[in-house]
Amino acid sequence: MIFEFPLLSLAVWLPILFGVLVLATGNDRNASLARIIALVGAVLGFLVTIPLYVDFDKAQTAMQFVELQDWIPYYNIHYHLGVDGISVLFVLLNSFFTPLVVIAGWKVIEKRVAQYMAAFLIMSGLVNGVFVSLDAVLFYVFWEAMLIPMFIIIGVWGGSNRVYAAIKFFLYTFLGSVLMLIALLYLHIQSGGSFSILDFHKMPIPMTAQVLVFIAFFMAFSVKVPMFPVHTWLPDAHVEAPTGGSVVLAAILLKVGAYGFIRFSMPIVPDASHYLAGVMIALSLIAVVYIGLVALTQTDMKKLVAYSSISHMGFVTLGFFIFNAYGMEGALIQMLSHGFVSGALFLCIGVLYDRMHTRNIADYGGVASKMPVFAAFFVLFAMANVGLPGTSGFVGEFMVIMGTIKTNFWYAFMAASILIFGAAYTLWMVKRVIFGAVTNQNVERLTDITLREKLVLTILALSVMGMGLYPLPFTEIMHTSVNDLLTHVSHSKL
């Protein structure tokens, strides 16, 4: 390592610090100052994570950039940070999205600007904390703490039914988390007083306990992913959240749940993971097929993309629980790609919503003739959502299907249906919104996207295309860690 600098701490605390600074600007008279500080903080927050990628040793399986300090000595809790080839990508993804979200909310948010920007910056730091924590309590603290800003974001700047959505979001995820806390405390006691996740990885656990711990983890992570049947909070939260909130929810927060499966469930209780893999695969396939069909019937654009997210995340959990390298790497690529694509789609819907103040598909039609540049972006992202070769969506889906077909043909057959359903609901939406004749006066008055919006969408379009055409920079960095994880998971811990 070249840097002995506490880069990970910086990635976590810098955005939080800037968030507090933004809060200090006070009320809306200083709104423009708040925006600028927020943007500086978000960009700096992204810049400090770049060395994490550049200096990352791709051949090493151990955690890198490790920081270890005593935190609560009485319970042997440490401030223990570190990244492997999997988590480093999510830190980057998260930090990459923060400036985009800040820019996206630049003009749109007019009331309580400082609080809005601060909430996103603080959340960005907390989510980084989730990805880099190697101590169970530290992880849990970040995991729970990030609910607070999200709760506020949905509740304050959300749509008409925001209060219901915010409380549902909080209680749903809180329920899963508290059971995970019990599992973590149980592991702490079984391990003889350690809270280190790496110690949890090594310790033997009897089968019954493994299954119970798996279920507790499942409660926490499946809600966040979200998997069928605990997905019902997501459409509500997405629909009611402001654009930035939806973007962060889809691009980042859903990844946290899936990350939990590979950091906690699979390595800590591998036997239970194998034992219950059938259930997980079944739930994943239900999500892919059934939720895909549900998406088809949606009349609200945000809801449609929300259901599409659940369906795509089903692909991710499917990739994890078939236990081979193709599936795992494909799932991880899918997570990243889904981050870019769903984030971009929510931004596009936000662009339309800011102009028309409606998300109903029926209120649109013929947008392409009024907003040609926007239409080009929208169609590109829609194609990526479908999984068109050349976009990032294709790589992940293809790899997961390849991996699945090695395990069971019929699983792969069902999973591949996403290509059809996905195409159906996405393209049908595109057809009704973008193409066709201009349907009403409001569409007639639409103006094309501004420079600010162009900037955000161009960055995302480049990412989506880049990842689709040349995924190697993403796969090579995770390769060693994925293989290490799979070897670890294949050994019994009974």
Next chain:
Amino acid sequence: MSYLLTLSPAYAEIFLLVMASAILIADLFVVSKERTLTYVLVQLTLLGCALITTVTHEPNVMQLFNGMFVGDAMSDVLKLLSYLAVSMALAYSRHYLLVRGLFTGEFMVLTLFALLGMMVMISAAHFMTLYIGLELLSLSLYAMVALQRDSVAATEAAMKYFVLGALASGLLLYGMSMLYGATGALGIAAISDAIRHGVENKELLVFGLVFVVAGLAFKLGVVPFHMWVPDVYHGAPTAVTILISSAPKLAVFAFVMRILVDGLQPLMMHWSGMLAILAVLSMAIGNIVAIAQTNIKRMLAYSTIAHMGFLLLGVLSGGTDGYGAAMFYAVTYVLMSLGGFGMIMLLSREGFEADMLDDFKGLNQRSPWLAFMMLILMFSMAGVPPTAGFYAKLSVLQAVIDAGHIPLAVMAVLFSLIGAFYYLRIVKLMYFDSPDSNAPISVRFDNGLLISVNGLAILALGIMPGALITVCAMAVQQSLLLR
């Protein structure tokens, strides 16, 4: 002279008694309505007590008055925290009481006597001293609840508090007399020894235990002995509620430790089962009934019941971890409760009580900083990190799971999930709703500073809880070595 030197652990109590009497007389000569002199004297007395307790602290356990009174690390830590809590409660209530014409010398002297009762309870090592301390505390509080003579609610609350409190004292005394009958001793250590050496009449012993636990449950306010809590919290002037809900909880914790842990440890298999029932019922009823409340003082009362249930979980798990966790829980609870009731007083004006949930509507628009402090308090009460309340719950759960009671731990977290709902509702009212009135909130500088320190302390303890956890565990450990 040399005899006086041996009394060093009781110096603080003696000082407080002298000062309380002196202030009672001095107040007669104070003419101003503000009673600044009396107030300053009271705060100085508390400061003096804190100094004395710090200076007279001894690393080993000190017994005096023939073993009726004990000074150890736990008593010193709890006393220091009690001074702090009482001092903060007084500072919060000063302005509130002033505009209502209730800021009298009697109020402050009664507060000091209540504190004296707490201190005696905390240091008691004998049923006699325990009971004297408890009665001194309770009688002072009864009088303080009734202080607002022209308020029907306050009078009713005082009546209820007095009758039920007297009943609880009776139960406690009855249980103590049975224990005395079974063991022939009244000293905590002597009782413990007698039980350890075998008691002939085991039934009498267990009967006595049941009555003692019932009496304790009354004082703690746990289900099914909780009826007085909502009425008293609601009916009493908020300045008195903040006192009842803060420091006395530390004293009652010490009370539980002295009687159950120090004295009746050999009967743990009996009392831990009883506490488990009380704890689960409290968490269930406290959290569920709190949802239905529209008055925030009542809501916080039910939340107290649930918190006390959680605290009992730590006690019944046993061991340094369990007792230390319970103590840490008590300390964080006191901090949160001070903040919660302090906030109600801060938002109240002359002729207006901000004690309805709707009074918190749109607080973020009227005063973002106060709303943020309340947000911290509410998330801390719900046990969401990074706040002190999370570590309180974490340490108790750790002890519960370590003791092998996983089902209890699962129930505890599920009930705290239900609890999260009504704390969230306050956050929802403050942040998501629009205010009913746009009357500006004028907060006096000292009160604003106090609530900020209080809220930020909870946040700071949520980020760096290590030191306080260690202090609590060590304090409890020394008290356990006593046996």
